[in-house]
Amino acid sequence: MKAELDMNDEVVALEKAYYDKIDWEVQENANIDISYGGFVKFLLDKLLKKESVLLEYLPEKAVKMHFSGDIHIHKLPHSLYLPYCTGWSYRKLLLSGLVTPTMVSKPPKHADTAVSQLVSFFCTAAQEWTGAQAVSAFDLYLAAFIKHDKPSPKAVKQMLQRMLFDLNYPTRIGFQSAFTNITVLLDTNKQFLEEDAVVAGRVVGKLEDNLDEAIMVSKELFKLLIEGDALGQPFSFPIPTLMVTKNFDWNGSKWDGLTDLFFEALSKRGSAYLLNGNAAEVESLFSMCCRLTLDVEKVKNFELNSALEDVEEELRKSRGARGLWAVPDATGSIGVVTINLPRIGVLANGDWEKLLSLLDERIDVARDVLKVWRGRYRQSLARGLMPLTKRYLGHFNGHYSTVGLVGLPEAVANFMGNPALWDNLNKGDVEEAVSLMKKIVSHVRKRVEEFEDEDGCLYNVEEVPAESAGTRLALLDREKFLSKFKANEILIPGGDPAPFYSNSVIPYYASVPISLRAQWEGEVQSEFTGGVIMHLFLNESPDPEALKKLARRIVENTNVVYFSFTPSISVCQKCDWHSVGVFDTCPKCGSKRIDVWSRIVGYYRPVRTWNDGKKAEFKNRATYGRRESW
Known part of the structure; x- marks a missing residue:
């Protein structure tokens, strides 16, 4: 009875905290607006994201370190049941149609249906993943339908406009939009062009046969991104990624003016991300991804059980950084556990061996959590909590267990005993800091690569976005090191009452010329094997x-x-x-x-x-x- 009364009191208190915005976590995620759905999510988060609850599922040390701020276990409490982010095969959806437990659609025969089914798929599958979803080559796959239907540019614009609006309506749990990404390939990846084009569930040639139509799709899409919504507000989703390889049309000689439109959209709206194919080895990555999607089919039909071993080996060999949301087909991350690096920098106090010891302890704890997560998600899949994922993916063998890093620039400033590092910007000091950051990331990468053979699954290292984690960990560190913070002996940017940690290599509060920022960022980015961005x-x-x-x-x-x-x-x-x-x-x-x-x-x-x-x-x-x- 007392427990019931305590629960009642807690619900009433949480209701007040939500209405009055007393708790900073009411607005921890900018993709969630005040609403009943947002309130229910806040209530669920607070009631389940407790030490006593998590101890039922996770190792005690991991739970203690999460609540104390040594690590951050992402997407709680939903990550108790659902994995993080994934890339889907658009080709598979076009071949089979959208099949859900309640409604079954045939493979799309026309362009507007191909777009509509993708939107419905994203919005439905968003209930099965806690983070981002992506499809590759949106332009090329849709282009085959454009060639078949021969719609006018106005009609293409209309169907894409519906897609943009529908993907930005708050249809996901918590009254938020589905977090989606699409890649625009055109002919930047020659091997991908050799993949099959699909219309009405049948192969109709190769993707390379429809490049003119892919250019048309991309033109109308980026015109819409420049326009924005009815108020001129930018569209949050989907986030397009442009693949920039040696085949990118810098001079505007082959894409009919599309390159100029890309950069007009980037100038006015920041509408897309650019993935540097020179740094990320996009050609080999996408070759691997095509193979992965095909091998998954064989394994699902029990035709070639050894195929997954080959797939995992290919993934291990292609450990280039992949960016945050340009997730290739049928790969992704099952979950993320982030290490609070600035705290380690303070505790190590210039002692490199101590820093490595503290870092290794947290890496091992992150590994323990990720092993539990992978097992639980396999159970979620088997027990029917993820019906679309079971049908369109089938397993998580191509998904990484991700160790996240946050606060790199603050960590090295604290380690060096130089809290004014990013204000003074002494070139020698910054170069020392960049070297230290590179060594830290390299150490984490090597450790998690060792785990792969031991655990039989894939690992990577990510520079996490840390939208809420960066604030939560900084708040905890301000409290833990209050005297040092007040004496300006350590770096916790943002001050009082709104501290934060950086989600970048060179902090965004540092007034660094673009040339140096890009040079230094690139030196460290190349050590990451998961998401990283400037x-x-x-x-x-x-x-x-x-x-x-x-x-x-x-x-x-x-x-x-x-x-x-x-x-x-x-x-x-x-x-x-x-x-x-x-x-x-x-x-x-x-x-x-x-x-x-x-x-x-x-x-x-x-x-x-x-x-x-x-x-x-x-x-x-x-x-x-x-x-x-x-």
């Missing part, structure tokens, strides 16, 4: 041609794997005026009802919806304009 935040809309030249320099002269251009966008809620830049007052109608949109981590959301730590990070961001030289 954002370049823009305070105005640059000339698209100049932006294209800058992107080409980054691709050809650095080891940066994945990067974005991110202009801030102000939108008037009264008169629909919008422009690149940060405005407090609408210059057209004088209204103060201005929303400023920017990337909180990987996706655009209005800053007013961000948690306090990320708001502080936004205010401290170093931005670039037209006068910024390479």
